[in-house]
Amino acid sequence: MIKAGIMGATGYAGGELARLLLQRDDVEITWYGSKSYVDQKYASVFKNMVQFVDDACMDDNMEALAEQADVIFTATPQGFCASLMNEAVLSKAKVIDLSADYRIKDVAVYEKWYNIEHKTPEYIQEAVYGLPEINREKIKGARLIANPGCYPTCSFLSVYPLVKEGLIDPNTVIIDxxxxxxxxxxxxxxxxxxxxxxxxxxxxxxxxxRHTPEIEEQLSLAAGKPVTISFTPHLVPMNRGILVTAYGTLLKSVTYEEVKAIYDKYYENEYFVRVLSRDEAPQTKWVEGSNFVDVNFKIDPRTNRVVMMGAMDNLVKGAAGQAIQNMNIMFGLPENQGLKLVPMFP
Amino acid sequence: MIKAGIMGATGYAGGELARLLLQRDDVEITWYGSKSYVDQKYASVFKNMVQFVDDACMDDNMEALAEQADVIFTATPQGFCASLMNEAVLSKAKVIDLSADYRIKDVAVYEKWYNIEHKTPEYIQEAVYGLPEINREKIKGARLIANPGCYPTCSFLSVYPLVKEGLIDPNTVIIDxxxxxxxxxxxxxxxxxxxxxxxxxxxxxxxxxRHTPEIEEQLSLAAGKPVTISFTPHLVPMNRGILVTAYGTLLKSVTYEEVKAIYDKYYENEYFVRVLSRDEAPQTKWVEGSNFVDVNFKIDPRTNRVVMMGAMDNLVKGAAGQAIQNMNIMFGLPENQGLKLVPMFP
Amino acid sequence: MIKAGIMGATGYAGGELARLLLQRDDVEITWYGSKSYVDQKYASVFKNMVQFVDDACMDDNMEALAEQADVIFTATPQGFCASLMNEAVLSKAKVIDLSADYRIKDVAVYEKWYNIEHKTPEYIQEAVYGLPEINREKIKGARLIANPGCYPTCSFLSVYPLVKEGLIDPNTVIIDxxxxxxxxxxxxxxxxxxxxxxxxxxxxxxxxxRHTPEIEEQLSLAAGKPVTISFTPHLVPMNRGILVTAYGTLLKSVTYEEVKAIYDKYYENEYFVRVLSRDEAPQTKWVEGSNFVDVNFKIDPRTNRVVMMGAMDNLVKGAAGQAIQNMNIMFGLPENQGLKLVPMFP
Amino acid sequence: MIKAGIMGATGYAGGELARLLLQRDDVEITWYGSKSYVDQKYASVFKNMVQFVDDACMDDNMEALAEQADVIFTATPQGFCASLMNEAVLSKAKVIDLSADYRIKDVAVYEKWYNIEHKTPEYIQEAVYGLPEINREKIKGARLIANPGCYPTCSFLSVYPLVKEGLIDPNTVIIDxxxxxxxxxxxxxxxxxxxxxxxxxxxxxxxxxRHTPEIEEQLSLAAGKPVTISFTPHLVPMNRGILVTAYGTLLKSVTYEEVKAIYDKYYENEYFVRVLSRDEAPQTKWVEGSNFVDVNFKIDPRTNRVVMMGAMDNLVKGAAGQAIQNMNIMFGLPENQGLKLVPMFP
Structure with a gap:
């Protein structure tokens, strides 16, 4: 039985962590942390949890929590996790940080884009960027995981194979x-x-x-050189879901089959990445409630560009689900344990 | 391993059956029946199922299906199940009919409200009305289940305790x-x-x-006398969820505690019925994706009425989830097996 | 040119007043009052108004406003209008109060349901309840209008003819x-x-x-005796619109034609009330953005009840549109001036 | 009094034409054409029109219509208008075609993208592309208007000034x-x-x-050379509205003020194009129900690109409203007559 604590349990990502973990027999939630709702019943804040949780919300004492948990999830505002990080915590519990505090290796970049002082930059290098599809091995032994942002997860997984294989000029990448x-x-x-x-x-x-430098850092690692991109997020009238439409200029003429083979090379053994059939555009509803990312692409010979698309549930693969995927890896469990969720439709 | 076949698998209730059953290790779906999509890949009709189902849709040969299945779910239009029912089918497989064909005991009432001729009325008496909260014992040994309608399930469970206990005049019941x-x-x-x-x-x-006579029949059984009600359904701009607001005139003066005790008497051991805290109005989002019905009530001393409320996911407790709950009972499994689902929020 | 001032111009009802008045050539808005946004550009608060309004928001000085306006609309929280009312204001400008301050004649009822002390009860008797369909004559000469609530407008107009004509027992009325x-x-x-x-x-x-006693007061006047009703509001995921489904027990057997004749008697000369065709249920989308109330009814001989339905845009006929309808009457203009709006669909 | 006929009156664009024209005193609708609903009451197809229209739908006899109308709007499927066009029609009535039949000057391009044979290519050269912001003078004397597509209108007006002024490389333009x-x-x-x-x-x-070649043709005219772009449309869960996010590579270093001056140069005298304040992103809700296009831009010095944005109501400026704007110009009326509509919010 893994004992898990959640800091920031009353936000949407925190609630999703609870929802997913409560359906497992091998994990017990020992701490529902919430600055705003201390001492209130957790199930009165998220009434979907009635009958599942009888606990009240706890305060944000990370050290006390570390005593009671094998793993701590921090679904908290930027700067919060960094302000509480220390050796006492890390020596007792693994930490999976859903905020951006440890995602960017260059602290100056972090401080500039987030306009915040980093309180514990000494842990940045140790922290592993928790995108299992590229960092699986490093995640296994990590004490501290920087769980990727929602936009970066969907953006990166959509364009990664073609950047990595040098098929597109990474500096032409535009992510809408x-x-x-x-x-x-x-x-x-x-x-x-x-x-x-x-x-x-x-x-x-x-x-x-703020997700721009995170995407750029990961794409730079994939490209083996500095990459600068355009990134524009939009707010859509729906509860869940992220759709990425990305554009890149092809460096050579390619066929559908060649590009498909590249996506398959990277993803055919990845449980959580589904490469769709030809001409099937990813749609957020087809992944809702699940940890999947659906990806696909379309070659546009008229413009010599390729359109790369990805759809994902921002609260699952974009936050809580990916955090649990990381937890599974860190604890030596099957990576999809508790995450073999069929998306909910309609 | 229970082998299950679904007729009408490409409708919304059929898709929900597939979604819920695919997440179980003890059930295998052997037949995705669909009149409209025969030979097409099931996962091309419901793209959330990509990677879970590789099968193509089958035709509507119920006898052939009965050879390959322990249980058949019919999520088909009115009249379809009745037109294919026979001893050959029932001798080989249990049938859980999600249509209205066997819900109403008086075939004349069925034929009048549904404006359709019943092809196999001889099975109506045998069929058990599959509302486990009142018919659990009968369901255990049944061959043929009439799975309740969505509105009737939510309506009945909201008002049942007060009708059964004689607290309200059942003929004053108005269900909005x-x-x-x-x-x-x-x-x-x-x-x-x-x-x-x-x-x-x-x-x-x-x-x-058409759900009016079904509600009336069940309330009449509860009241021990014929009951006539007003029932008005509304279409709401959301994908899932049913909310019932029901009104009834109190036959005597009662306190909150007395009415609460009655709801608790009927539901405190029912896993799928959650009686909410005082003054907490049921809300469809708090049960989405789950098999729960949230119920509550409010006494209005000014009008001598009680307002009874219930919220439910129409595709789960109102269709597929309840059908699986029935299957669990029929096969001697824990009633909530595969159904301990935390509602999805937001 | 009528000079109009709006207090509470940055709420949704205030914004709707501005939207409707800005499209008229015979009205000029002289004051956009807003406690929260003083000195900010009005068009930065409601960006739909860019190019229409260059003014900044003003404070809540009703006396100063009265100097500059022929009519003052108060779309403000309960108690606000009452706290500023005095002879100096009323002697200079007509006041149309969109809050509840002057709707209920019995100040004790107001204070009990609203849990607030009324600061100027001496104006309650003078104030005219601004429902033109029943109070047109009184509105003509009024200085102070109590603009009806959104739910009361739709509820009352839906059930009024049958209560007034004694066709239903008003104490059986349930409004959902x-x-x-x-x-x-x-x-x-x-x-x-x-x-x-x-x-x-x-x-x-x-x-x-809180809208319950307002509906009851108006229905009591129509019935000529005290009426107590059940009233239950619901929150629906859409921006605009109110739908009322009301139930009443018939006092005698009636035909469709008889009931239709009664609705026509009251409404066939009312521009803003549309009695729909037989079996056509009112739908909020068909009135969106307009000042119409669509009403209809269905006799249910099984239960001896009649279901009365009404649909309306809560911000127009339920607030700003009705206020302007009242202004038109008070200033001797055609009642539908500036209000001949075709509902927007889809 | 202008007599107007609408072919395809029962589609969404046709309904919007009726909605806007019915609110004018100087236009009379003489023909509600509809292939699917001939002889049915128009107000039974669009129930928002109850009390405004008593007419039944007519068939698609364009010559008969031309006898009864000064202007004909064709809001019909591709190919329909072209199949009925002839000198008899054009000699009697002006035609504003909301379909794509006459938008593209090269008939081969039209036939390729639309996969349809053009029945009357002889009128293509005469037809004027009805985007008043660039073709106002030609529209004045036209007999036949090709009313622009919804995506092309919003796309073109968003990027036009910077292409026209040579600030961006038009072949880098990506329109999402x-x-x-x-x-x-x-x-x-x-x-x-x-x-x-x-x-x-x-x-x-x-x-x-199919809107791609239309956008390219207009941008090519603006650039004075052939332009090829990437264009990707998305379906969003809302009734109305188009948002365009366009990307282009800057050909020289520019300041905010320089770019703003260019937008102002083209649009400050255009009633229907609102250039928003710095850093204010266009939002579809702020233009809903109106004929406005809200545009703005953001220079991204990191990538040397500019992001150009536009928001518009697809049924108004993207269809019916623009058609009426064209009608106003053709009939010598003020261009915004009947179109000074304040957008509806919320």
């Missing part, structure tokens, strides 16, 4: 991403009210979104 | 029900297009909806 | 109402976030909603 | 567009059912969408 509203969090803001979001779509953070 | 659009099926009709349903709500089938 | 989310206002609350409202429906304020 | 579901029409298809569209987003027609 669309996200459901749960990505905006559960804070009470006018901009996220039902009537403000419903029946509308808009871009936001154009040219300045 | 609201359903998500998956209840309207997957047929291509202008009325169910996105733009016609979105941003709108309407009543339909006012005074003539 | 459903509203879009703009009715919940533009305040930043977790409960009204997109992800909390979307894909869900729930009842709220069961048995205690 | 997102549309509400009314763009898919009112035909009964499973793919457009509420439950299939809701809570999902997907790309479609990747690399092969």
């Amino acid at each position: 991403a669309k996200s459901g509203t749960s990505g905006a969090g559960r804070g009470a803001k006018v901009d996220n009210l039902y009537c403000e979001v419903n029946e509308s779509i808009k871009a936001y953070g154009v040219g300045v979104h | 029900a609201k359903s998500g659009t998956s209840g309207a099926g997957r047929g291509a009709k202008v009325d169910n297009l996105y733009c016609e349903v979105n941003e709108s709500i309407k009543a339909y089938g006012v005074g003539v909806h | 109402a459903k509203s879009g989310t703009s009715g919940a206002g533009r305040g930043a609350k977790v409960d009204n976030l997109y992800c909390e409202v979307n894909e869900s429906i729930k009842a709220y304020g069961v048995g205690v909603h | 567009a997102k549309s509400g579901t009314s763009g898919a029409g009112r035909g009964a298809k499973v793919d457009n059912l509420y439950c299939e569209v809701n809570e999902s987003i997907k790309a479609y027609g990747v690399g092969v969408h």
